[in-house]
Amino acid sequence: MNIGEASKASGVSTKMIRYYEQIGLIAPAHRSEAQYRTYEDADIHTLRFIRRARDLGFSVEQMKTLLALWQDRARASGDVKAIALEHIAELDRKAAAIAAMTATLRHLASNCHGDDRPNCPILDDFAEAPLASDMPEVSARFGRANIG
Amino acid sequence: MNIGEASKASGVSTKMIRYYEQIGLIAPAHRSEAQYRTYEDADIHTLRFIRRARDLGFSVEQMKTLLALWQDRARASGDVKAIALEHIAELDRKAAAIAAMTATLRHLASNCHGDDRPNCPILDDFAEAPLASDMPEVSARFGRANIG
DNA sequence: CTTGACCTTCCCATGATGGGAAGGACTACC
DNA sequence: GGTAGTCCTTCCCATCATGGGAAGGTCAAG
Incomplete structure (x- = not known):
């Protein structure tokens, strides 16, 4: 199977397959x-495993660990x-940050006429x-706005 | 005021102030x-305005537009x-993607003993x-796992 | 005048992904 | 057996917002 077929069969793009090989997430292909x-x-x-983990938001580093565990029967x-x-827990943190932002924005938008004035x-x-950085309890709760 | 003081007063790092100037988000400083x-x-x-918008998750492009509107009295x-x-709406989309991931993960984790076996x-x-890409209605609802 | 804190520009890195060019390989059709 | 078109290869560049750090100039306090 060439890389194109592998891509279709796994749902991982050819670009990503080569990249994952390059960074050592997967072994060099024959x-x-x-x-x-x-x-x-x-x-x-293996590629489908990776695709599934990626869809669930795991980082490449986490996937490395998960793959190693997957391949370790013990x-x-x-x-x-x-x-x-x-x-x-990390996803929950991001969700909380987003929720805080949308709550504020919804409040502001609801007070805005949204007309020509x-x-x-x-x-x-x-x-x-x-x-936010002037309000210790807020930044302690949510940290930066980095939700990526 | 030098850039360090401006940074402290605005909550925007000196690196970012220079960057915002470079990309034209703010006018070149005197x-x-x-x-x-x-x-x-x-x-x-202006920098505090930017900081506030950034904390609410707006992109640089959106901030450009918002700044222009802010400075346009009409x-x-x-x-x-x-x-x-x-x-x-975009934040809601990200939140939904995260919620879908955590729901799946919580379900999987709850079925995992989490012991030495x-x-x-x-x-x-x-x-x-x-x-997910094999399930049209799911990918239509949530798109990629890109939550950044 | 030295020391240390500040400033400057320039280059590099992140993480995961895609775009695209230049060139080689393969396949299907005539 | 050409040739067209699709595939493959590697290599470089871009994204987005942010930070690190080097090399060198400036300034203020002692």
Whole structure:
């Protein structure tokens, strides 16, 4: 199987397959005589595993660990669960940050007429509101606005 | 005021102030004889506006538009509200994607003993679950896992 | 005058992904 | 056996917002 077929079968783009190989997430593929990468069913299985983990928001680093655990028949399920729980906690943090932003924005938008007149409480707030960093309890709860 | 003081007063790092100037989000600062950037109260006001918008998750492009509207006394509040509502919609999309991930992960984790034994439903799922892209209604609802 | 804190520009890195160019390989059709 | 078109290869560049750090100039306090 060439990389294009492997991509279709796994749902991982050819660009990403090469990238994952380059950074060592997956082993270098076998090569044909013309140096084409070739993939077996087992490789597709691994790529689908990666695709699934990625869809659930795991980072490449986490996927490295998860793959290693997957391939270790003697792993402790507790190790896997710990990674999953840590990831859930991080997703919850992002969700909380987003919820805080939308709550504020919804409040501001609801007070804005949204018509042709210039008066706009949204801009007024941006111009006058104290910084989150000046409010210790807020920044402690949500940290930066980095939700990526 | 030098850039360090402007940074402290606005909550925007010196790196970011220079970057925002470079990409044209803010006007080039006035310079002292030694080519140091100098800032007036009005500039701090602008930087705080940016900081506030950034904390609410607006992109640089959105901030450009918002700044222009802010500085346009004749703007229509509807234009501002439209940007805010579009941003809220995007944040809601991200929140939904995160919620879908955490729901799945919580379910998987709850079925995992999390002890020293190797059996792990989380890894089993990763290895066997169908791809989101094979389930049209799911990918239509949530798109990619890109929550950044 | 030295020390240390500040400023400048320039380059590099992040993380995951895609775009695209230049060139080689393969396949299907005539 | 050409040729067209599709595939593959590697290499470089871009994204987005942010920070790190080097090399060197400036300034203020002692």
